[in-house]
Amino acid sequence: MADIVVGSGPSGVAVASALLARGRKVLMLDGGQRPEAAALVTRDKLGAMQRDSWSREDIAAYTAPRYEAPRDGQVRRFGSDFAMVPGRETFSDPTGVDLRASLAVGGLSNVWGSAVLPYAARDIADWPLTEADLRPHYRKVAQLLTVSGTRDQLSAEFPDALPESARQIPPTPQARTIMSRLSLRQSHLSDLGIQIGAARQAVSSDCTECGLCQHGCPYGYIWSATATLNGLKLHPNFRYSPGMIVQSVREDADGVVLQGAQCEPLQGDRVYLAAGVLGTSQILLSSPLMRGRTLTLKDSQQAFMPMLHRWAPPKPVDAQPFTTLPQLFAELSDPAISPYLVHAQLYSWNDFYAREMQATYGRRLPGSAPLWKALARRLIVAQIFLHSTHSARIDLRLAPDGRLDTKVHPGTEAAAVLDAASERFARAMRLAGLHALTFARRDGPPGSSFHVGSSLPMTNAPAPSTSDLLGRPEGAQRIHIVDASVLPTVPSTTITFSVMANAHRIGAAQV
Numbered sequence: 001m002a003d004i005v006v007g008s009g010p011s012g013v014a015v016a017s018a019l020l021a022r023g024r025k026v027l028m029l030d031g032g033q034r035p036e037a038a039a040l041v042t043r044d045k046l047g048a049m050q051r052d053s054w055s056r057e058d059i060a061a062y063t064a065p066r067y068e069a070p071r072d073g074q075v076r077r078f079g080s081d082f083a084m085v086p087g088r089e090t091f092s093d094p095t096g097v098d099l100r101a102s103l104a105v106g107g108l109s110n111v112w113g114s115a116v117l118p119y120a121a122r123d124i125a126d127w128p129l130t131e132a133d134l135r136p137h138y139r140k141v142a143q144l145l146t147v148s149g150t151r152d153q154l155s156a157e158f159p160d161a162l163p164e165s166a167r168q169i170p171p172t173p174q175a176r177t178i179m180s181r182l183s184l185r186q187s188h189l190s191d192l193g194i195q196i197g198a199a200r201q202a203v204s205s206d207c208t209e210c211g212l213c214q215h216g217c218p219y220g221y222i223w224s225a226t227a228t229l230n231g232l233k234l235h236p237n238f239r240y241s242p243g244m245i246v247q248s249v250r251e252d253a254d255g256v257v258l259q260g261a262q263c264e265p266l267q268g269d270r271v272y273l274a275a276g277v278l279g280t281s282q283i284l285l286s287s288p289l290m291r292g293r294t295l296t297l298k299d300s301q302q303a304f305m306p307m308l309h310r311w312a313p314p315k316p317v318d319a320q321p322f323t324t325l326p327q328l329f330a331e332l333s334d335p336a337i338s339p340y341l342v343h344a345q346l347y348s349w350n351d352f353y354a355r356e357m358q359a360t361y362g363r364r365l366p367g368s369a370p371l372w373k374a375l376a377r378r379l380i381v382a383q384i385f386l387h388s389t390h391s392a393r394i395d396l397r398l399a400p401d402g403r404l405d406t407k408v409h410p411g412t413e414a415a416a417v418l419d420a421a422s423e424r425f426a427r428a429m430r431l432a433g434l435h436a437l438t439f440a441r442r443d444g445p446p447g448s449s450f451h452v453g454s455s456l457p458m459t460n461a462p463a464p465s466t467s468d469l470l471g472r473p474e475g476a477q478r479i480h481i482v483d484a485s486v487l488p489t490v491p492s493t494t495i496t497f498s499v500m501a502n503a504h505r506i507g508a509a510q511v
Helices: 009-019 037-047 056-063 131-144 175-184 188-191 226-230 276-285 351-364 368-377 415-432 496-508
Strands: 005-007 024-031 194-198 240-244 244-250 255-260 267-268 271-273 294-298 301-309 329-335 336-345 379-385 391-399 404-409 435-436 478-481
Touching: 005 009, 005 056, 005 255, 005 267, 009 024, 009 037, 009 131, 009 226, 009 271, 009 496, 024 226, 131 496, 175 188, 175 301, 175 329, 188 194, 194 244, 194 415, 226 240, 244 276, 271 276, 276 294, 276 391, 276 404, 294 336, 329 415, 336 415, 351 368, 368 435, 379 415, 415 435
Parallel strands: 005 024, 005 271, 024 240, 271 478
Antiparallel strands: 194 329, 244 255, 255 267, 294 391, 301 379, 301 435, 329 336, 336 379, 391 404
């Protein structure tokens, strides 16, 4: 029998890679959702041409569908909803929770922002495993990703963020100006408890800076687990079977048995659940092992803080090659604000800014679209993340119809920590000529960061609602959870790289 991996997202391809390296046979299952044919036609049309050859009509056709749908918490790529399950299909009442499940090939890596950073040793000091335990698996995972970036002041805190071969994608003109100004003020930044460096991105250095990152790269330069999955398909011990949505799992004398909708039971030697925190929760809460229980997710609260810069680039930022991925990382370390790092990602121009401003304010001033676009060209946005200790928690129970009932417990410290961190980042950004609009900060609802996990945290002494160091819930020997569900906490820095490293660690273990 084969080991069965449920889910083809980042944790799924990471654990599958480790299992294959051990000589195991692997069967991977997922929902198999892909973009609609029309969306792929538009994507492939652009991908077959050089950026300079695109017409305004081509670009409008590619970007417009995202704005036609209501604001429903969905994140789209290629003008398609394929990557996310609508909230009403996962939750009995999706109000107040922006987290989404995925049944797509490649999972939520189809819509991620590509930011790559390991967890700092200080932020996982209370975990039952250490940064040294994860270090070799960060290196293995870095071989699956194409990580772009440069070594700078962040390298001492995050030494494994970049492989030796990493190259930096050229930063945008705005990002270059910010870094140039801040490089002259390092002592002031240190006094504020802040370190700033270039963003590490899971993007090919062949990137042509076409500016469509947030709509879906038509050239495929942004890493998706689909790319790694395509490589796994070439391995003789690997089999991929899309279209089976696993509903429950149990152990028997011979291994594990998986049950899906309108499918015959499927047997395997072991199962590795990589269905994402919502998919994995639904499977476990429907299974004999955990039926009737409540699982509690920990969130990493986020907020968006807009800032305006005073300088004018030589030509409009949208009239030259650019990317819309995170440009800079900023790490705030001050025990008076938080015992953990507060992480921020800085974004320069993208077309969402002008459209959002026009949608929000334009109706009050007819004909003001050019004004909002001009203002948006001077906009920099900081996305600020908190450690899960300060953030909301989300209880999950299985509803009678198989969806999830939720109960949100707001983070009582989140507002105070965000206020203090925002003020500190604002002071730091003033050194680069940025004016932070702290009054316009937008705090995300629970789950909106998608940095969520810890519903079955790993521990040295498994008890109900925890797992052991191999992701096995109490009472299980052959059921392993390898996605963010087993993280003991959710630090503020980027989540995907560490989830993949931990999944690889579990898959590499001899059991």
